Amino acid sequence: xxxxxxxxxxxxxxDAIASRVKQIAxxxxxxxxxxxxxxxxxxxxxxxxxxxxxxxxxxxxxxxxIQVKSYEGTASxxxxxxxxxxxxxISDKEVLLVEDIVxxxxxxxxMLKHFTEKKPRSLKICSLLHKPDSQLxxxxxxxxxxxxxxxxxxxxxxxxDGKFRQFPNILQLKSEVS
Ligand code: 5GP
Numbered sequence: 732x733x734x735x736x737x738x739x740x741x742x743x744x745x746d747a748i749a750s751r752v753k754q755i756a757x758x759x760x761x762x763x764x765x766x767x768x769x770x771x772x773x774x775x776x777x778x779x780x781x782x783x784x785x786x787x788x789x790x791x792x793x794x795x796x797i798q799v800k801s802y803e804g805t806a807s808x809x810x811x812x813x814x815x816x817x818x819x820x821i822s823d824k825e826v827l828l829v830e831d832i833v834x835x836x837x838x839x840x841x842m843l844k845h846f847t848e849k850k851p852r853s854l855k856i857c858s859l860l861h862k863p864d865s866q867l868x869x870x871x872x873x874x875x876x877x878x879x880x881x882x883x884x885x886x887x888x889x890x891x892d893g894k895f896r897q898f899p900n901i902l903q904l905k906s907e908v909s
Contacts, residue, residue, distance in 0.1 A: 732902070734885070734891070734895065734902070734904060735891060735904075737904045737905060737906065738904070738905040738906065739885075739902040739903065739904050739905065740902065740903055740905065741900045741901070741902055741903075742879065742882075742884060742900075742901050742902060742903040743877060743887075743900065743901040744900050745887075745899040745900055748783075748876075748887060748899075748900075748901065749783070751876050751877065752780070752783045752784055752787060752876070753787055755784065755857065755874050755876060756784055756787030756788050757787070758874060759784075759788060759790075759827065759857070759874065760787075760788060760789055760790060763790050763825060763827075764790075766790065766791075766825055767790070767791040767792070767793070767824070767825065768788075768790050768791070768792050768793070768824075768825050768826075768827055769792075769793045769794075769795065769819060769821050769824045769825065769826045769827070769851075770785065770788075770792055770793070770794045770795070770826075770827050770829055771795055771796065771797055771817055771821075771826060771827070771828050771829065771846070772794065772795070772796045772797075772829050773796075773797055773798075773799060773828060773829060773830045773831070773842065774796050774797065774798040774799070774815075775798065775888075775890070775896075776830070776831030776832065776888050776889050776890065776896075777829050777830055777831045777859070777888060778888055778896075779887050779888035779896065780829065780831060780859040780876070780887065780888055781794075781829050784829065784857075793819060795817040795818060795819040796815070796817065797813065797815065797816055797817050797842075798813070798814040798815040799811045799812065799813055799814065799838065799841075799842070800812045800814055801838065810841070811838055811841045811842070813845070820849075821846070821849050821850075821851045822849060822850045822851065823850065823851070823852050824851050824852055825851070825852055825853045825855075826846065826851040826852075826853065826854045826855070827855050827856075827857055828842060828846065828854070828855070828856045828857065829857050829858075830856065830857070830858040830859070831858070831859055831860065831888055831889055832858060832859065832860040832861070832862070832884070832889060833856075833858045833860070833861045833862065833866060833872055834862050834865045834866070835865055835866060835867045836865075836866040836867055836868045836870055837867065837868070839856060839858075839870055839872070840868055840870055843856075843870065855873040855874070856870070856871075856872050856873050856874070857872075857873060857874035857875075858872050858874070858875055858876065859876040859877070859887070859888075860875075860876060860877055860878075860879055860884065860889075860901070861875045861876075861877070861878045861879070862878075862879055862880065862881055863878055864880060864881055865881050877901075879903075882903045882904065882905075883903070883904045884901050884902060884903050884904070885898065885901070885902050885904065886898030886899070886900050886901045886902045887899065887900065887901050889901070891904070
């Protein structure tokens with residue numbers, strides 16, 4: 732399929748995604764067994780992943796959201812603008828941040844700083860996708876769906892200029908079509 736003048740190919744199909752989501756949820760269920768958990772969805776990219784993950788979680792869970800936006804600019808600086816903060820008190824709570832993708836890791840670093848100030852008992856990170864070769868810091872990502880190389884991906888919640896989030900598969904965009 733050609734998307735915005737670029738070739739695309741399926742990187743992860745919906746069945747592979749569904750089975751990986753179940754595995755991650757089962758790990759989370761095991762790790763937080765007997766505990767209450769606050770899950771923070773980082774909007775917008777995580778909303779489809781979060782919806783599927785959440786339905787596989789059988790813990791006492793409170794769900795809330797934060798919406799963030801990278802400051803406009805040429806390179807990623809890690810300065811994030813919080814469009815809407817969480818509406819839950821997370822002090823002394825076990826917290827799991829759910830992201831769509833960790834690329835440079837600058838967003839996740841800013842989020843960790845933001846949430847640490849709210850004094851949770853613990854703070855872990857779950858990301859559907861991770862680009863380890865792009866990450867500029869060493870923040871560990873506790874739960875990763877799939878590690879990928881530096882290619883740009885869309886679908887299953889991930890967008891290109893606000894579009895294509897509805898695709899059930901994760902597609903990799905390749906070189907421009909001339
Ligand atoms: P970071 O701060 O880790 O560089 O960037 C994280 C954000 O960049 C993600 O939440 C996502 O919005 C965007 N991003 C990074 N890589 C990709 C990608 O391959 N596809 C899409 N759709 N967004 C990406």
